[in-house]
Amino acid sequence: MAQDLSYLGDAEKAEEIGASVQGAVFEEPAKPHSEPLQEANTTHGQQEETQVVQDEAQDLEALAAVTTGPVYSAFSNFKKKYIVVMVTWAAFISPTSANIYFPALNPLRKDLNVSTTLINLTLTSYMIFQGLAPTVFGDLADMAGRRPAYIIAFIIYMGANIGLALQNSYAALFILRCLQSTGSSGAIALGYGVVADVSTSSERGTYMGIVGAGTMMGPALGPVIGGILAQFLGWRSIFWFLVIFTGCFLVPYILTVPESGRNVVGNGSIPPQGWNMTVLEWWQHRKEEKSGELSRTEIAEGRRLAQAELAKGRKLRWPNPLKTVYIIMEKDVAMVLFYNSLIYTAFYDIMASIPSLFQEIYHFNDLQIGLCYIPFGCGCAVASFVNGRLLDRNYKKVARQIGFTIDRKRGDDLRHFPIERARLEIIWPLLYTGLACILCYGWALEKNANLAAPLILQFFIGLCVNGSFNILSTLVVDLYPQSPSTATAANNLVRCFVGAGGTGIINIMIDRMGRGWCFTFISLVCALASPMLLAELKCGMKWREERRVRMDKKKEEKKEREAARESSFSSVESAGTEEEVETPLGEEKKDEKS
Template identity: 55%
Template structure:
């Protein structure tokens, strides 16, 4: 048997045996739903850890006696590590498995939150926010990898929608929780809350979550090493003879070069850059709300947190609806081209226009989302009633999140065997660009004013639409060239 640490060899072996009978995944629908539920819960920690901090920014700055500019640097550093850490953990998860990657990340995350709750100076805050980001930010990439492990392309949009929907209440609930805790118990209590919440997640995860990485368990039919079993299964297997691929799984030091190699593929690089522009605009709006709403409307931490609810609600609705639309559009094109929906190891997306199936949904969402950013900026510039810009936040979450979802799904369509690394490449590009945008938002607001600042951001976002047309037109050819090159290497 080919080494299970090499997915391509595993695929070739399966094809030689009987490719027409080897289903993509042996997990049942109920098992898939449970797996996606826990993956979705895990993905919640990255955005909630970022946004729970927003309402307390003014309180933290006052408490440790630093300027808002320095406090914004902790947002920038968080995003930098949000981009860098998945490069290592994504490759580790593709090789060693999802379960060990999740557990390492959560142990780091819990330790960082305890440290943040106990620190009392800016240097410690800065460093520990980086560590916190390193622990939590990979969860979304891992969740994308889990979807690629268990879902065929025809249903991948819906499952990705569920995973993303689980993470998107973070921008809505994080500020509310952070505002409540900061207002009544002090800003440190937010980090104690995250510590407890992460511990609550680990209990069902350690007990029941199965290994899904295709390099370890194939389509789910190969037992993982005993050390990588859910705890319940491990207890059941204590008196059984050893089985699984204990001697075949080789855990090596994570290689970030794989993620970088994905970034520099022509088609992937273009869609990652376009997605990063959208994300930077999205994050600029999020990061600017506390200071603008405090100055313009005199809101306290809790009230600012409540204003994020429409943002997260729109984003959550978008993730679910867009996922259904992606599956519908895939089926529509597949029926037109007489392409079978059911995938096996013998059938892949080599001759299917997956770029068109995914990105057709993105265009109207991108245009509408850019318009909401313009409206948001001018509502603030004219100082209209709080309800107007806050209503725009709902539509902004609804449209821009839908555009993000299409790109995230397309990435794992490109790299189903290395999905965590592909998702990590998305994190890397968009978080680094978002970090730079966050560092520039205060100077831009000061120099341009609220209306023109957000108009400029929106126009930059709209300029990404020609890039998506290039991908639809030339992407299939570039993907075929990459596939031929990989086959020859």
């Protein structure tokens, strides 16, 4: 297809095949327009004319949308919301696992008779694998589909938690924590990939905000849950809780959540096969086979052809984590990833320092310290839901300003749309307000202020810094729509590695610099690095187009090499066939002469 309507990977061919069998819904793909479309007077004889699609009630101007071509996602609104809720649940598990562990550090150190330094190594190793694991699961999901990646990841995770609940040695604790991180950490990258599968760029902000809420609520609520469990039921109950909580997610996921990977089901209209099917889909398929409903109708045949076409381009291989590194090396993506890692580190430094600082200043026990994370959680929740709507609203605003046609059903061609502007325009008030709150937070602790002061500032830090983080995470997916899980894995890799370094030295910085100057330094570093986002805003679209042209050129060269290889192979085969035919004829002539 001539236009890239944000369709991902090999789904294009499948949708083209499906167009011949799905009726009016799957016609020729809509062609994007760089100039505003005028409202058409649609009559009975003008069914293929464009018609105006009204925006929400508060919109002052209607945007036209082309009504032909396959829809971007064939899932109903209810099913899309259900899928997003389930992946948000999954995204909540990984950060919760990392932070629910904090209240268990002292009991574990005593029970296993090891030093605080050795126990803290289990935190560092968790963050390292939290960065590495998504590079494998992200590529697996983009290659084989979302469902297999989710199921494999959470089976590993549940096994690790059972082992952690039963272990009695430091070596087992260390290894199983790494395994626990490996299983849970892929869920964040997979969640953003699923959002990219089912939502167009014009509505993606809202869904990304919901998944982001799950990601950022984990660090806020994890210590609260862990403190309650550790104090009343012992540290082993933390891991049994995680087993039960994950099981409650995995059972309905296996039963009901459909495959959304566009290289497996296209836009959702192509039935999945094998391990990509839900249990309910498999059962329904069996019933149809027995009743003879799966007849060789035109539609059924078209679907089989589409499945075969997708399977042809979906060759299973060992996941390649280097794909994540390639994404990090792209200029436009690297700017966003690095700055995102800075504000994530600032956010996590505050959270990691709360136990020691609040115990020292306010003399709190583990349970009271855990409750102090609640303002963070509230701020993160508000940011995630409000921020997503702001992103979608600003997308429409930019589209109106440049006369760009929004097509919510079929997706937009972002090659000529300034997605960087649509995302980054709203980040500045959030970012600088959040950095100012971090600075004030440090000096409130320095002056031993009333508890209300740091808790209120925590809420606004969660609101503003997490809001900035969600904006940049959404932009990362928009910049790499063909491999959203791999792009999110790159985001996760950079932020976890930078975050691991930052949290490793935060207590040293506080001891050497003091509380006030330490957090002043953190906020100044983020502020001084913010021109990186200005560079992305100014040059990002140009860099993105250069990357697209370069990638298209590589694809064409690869196709030419494959075509040349097939041509040479077929010529060798035909030459061999001719020799086989000529040999008997020659022998017959010799027999006649004799």
